[in-house]
Amino acid sequence: MITNGLATKPHYPVLDGLRGVAAILVVVFHICEAHATSHIDQVINHGYLAVDFFFLLSGFVMGYAYDDRWHKLTIGSFFKRRLIRLQPMVVMGMLVGAVCFYFSGSAAFPLIHTVLVWKLLLVMLIGCTLIPIPISMDIRGWQEMHPLDGPGWSLFFEYVVNILYALGLRKLSKTALSILVIIAGGVLIHYAVTSKTGDVIGGWSLNEEQLRIGCTRVLFPFFGGLLLSRITRPVERKHAFLISSVLLIIVLAMPRIGGFEHLWMNGLYDSLSIILLFPLIVYVGAGGRQSGQPSKLCKWLGDLSYPLYITHYPFIYIYTGWVSNHKGIAVTEALPNALLTFAGTILVGYAALKWYDEPVRAWLTKKSK
Structure with missing residues (x-):
């Protein structure tokens, strides 16, 4: 039985809304990324930090939802709940x-049409388990652990920290958890300021370097969020969604700092955003008690966020391929196609939510009782 008599706790509506805002910014970031010539000139330049925000938000919500329930909750039922979600x-x-996949064949992905259907189906089946594929099985050329749906890498690390939490780290005292978070924060800062690219981008390949980046990116925000849920009691405030959304947009849209000459400066911005600004945004958002239209908007954004995040990137591959076939095309010139891609990802994400995700989760929940 999955619920074990656990009552459903009320959601933090503003945090749901923030998740949706971040997911939408990720889509815009990825569309604009196709036109960038380097990390320096990207629009929504720090949009990649949305992943780190998701990790911190996940840790905070995990602590709120489960920390006081383990006397009624088994590890098995916890994993069932996470799998269903x-x-x-x-x-x-x-x-x-x-x-x-084959629609993304282009100058950016010139070998797409040499991939045999059986290999595509094999990679798809492995991807459905979220088990990373080795670089030798890459079918796109970007060395992704999930070449059909790049953002799958972050879900892989989400599962890793969920497992760590359930199997033992949930038992850490506040002091022990604080020590872990401080160490993880130090590792994050060190990596970010010494990175060859001056940022925390990465984590999507099954090799030593990328696995290190993925672990570095997930450990502080997830367990920092968990610690935040244990040591703070959000203070109710008006306009929490507006304030926290604006702060999040500013952090993610901030232009590149330091240029090529001072890469460490952008690395410091990345790490301090994750360590200081994201906890502040979550704390402010957690104090929101929205009602009426703002609450409906937050719910809609929150419901859409995960389906949008996990289904948008196949369309980004196609858009990136189209841009690569029109070398040098500016975002303004490509605006009709960019808007079509953006609208398409929203429609597919919402359709997947209503016609697939919600019915399937309801069915699985019923069957697991």
């Missing part, structure tokens, strides 16, 4: 990626 859309993301 996350895995259906993982499968959908891989299916969408497989359907879109």
Whole structure:
């Protein structure tokens, strides 16, 4: 039985809304990324930090939802709940990626049409389990652990920290958890300021360097969020969604800092955003008690966020391929196609939510009782 008599706790509506705002910014970031010549000139330049924000938000919500329930909750039932929440859309993301795969054939992905269907289907089936594929099985050329749906890498690390939490780290005292978070924060700062690229981008390949980046990116924000849920009691405030949304947009849209000459400056911005600004934004958002239209907007954004995040990237592959075939095309010139891609990702994400994710999760929840 999955629930074990656990009552559903009320959500933090503003945090749901923030998750949706971040997901939408990720889509815009990825569309604009196709036109960038380097990390320096990207629009929504720090949009990649949305992943780190998701990790911190996940840790905070995990502590709120489960920390006081383990006297009624087994490890098995916890894993069932997480699988029901996350895995259906993982499968959908891989299916969408497989359907879109050959449409992304282009100058950016010149070998797409040499990939045999059996290999595509094999990669899709492995992807549905979220088990990373080795670089030798890459079918796109970007060395991704999930070449049909790139963002799957972050879900892989989400599962890793969920497992660590359930198997023992949930038992850490506040002091022990604080020490872990301080160490993880120090590792994050060190990596970011010494990075060859001057940022925390990475984590999507199954090799030593990328696995290090992925672990560095997930450990502080997830367990920092968990610690935040244990040591703070949000203070109710008006306009929490507006304030926290604006702060999040500013952090993610901040232009590159330091240029090529001072890469460490941008690395410091990345790490301090994750360590200081994101906890502040979550704390402010957690104090929101929205009602009426703002609450409906937050719910809509929160419901859409995960399906949008996990299904949008196959369309980004196609858009990136189109841009690569029109070398040098500016965002303004490509605006009709960019808007079509953006609208398409929203529609597919919402359709996946209503016609697949919600019904499947409801069915699985019923069957697990």
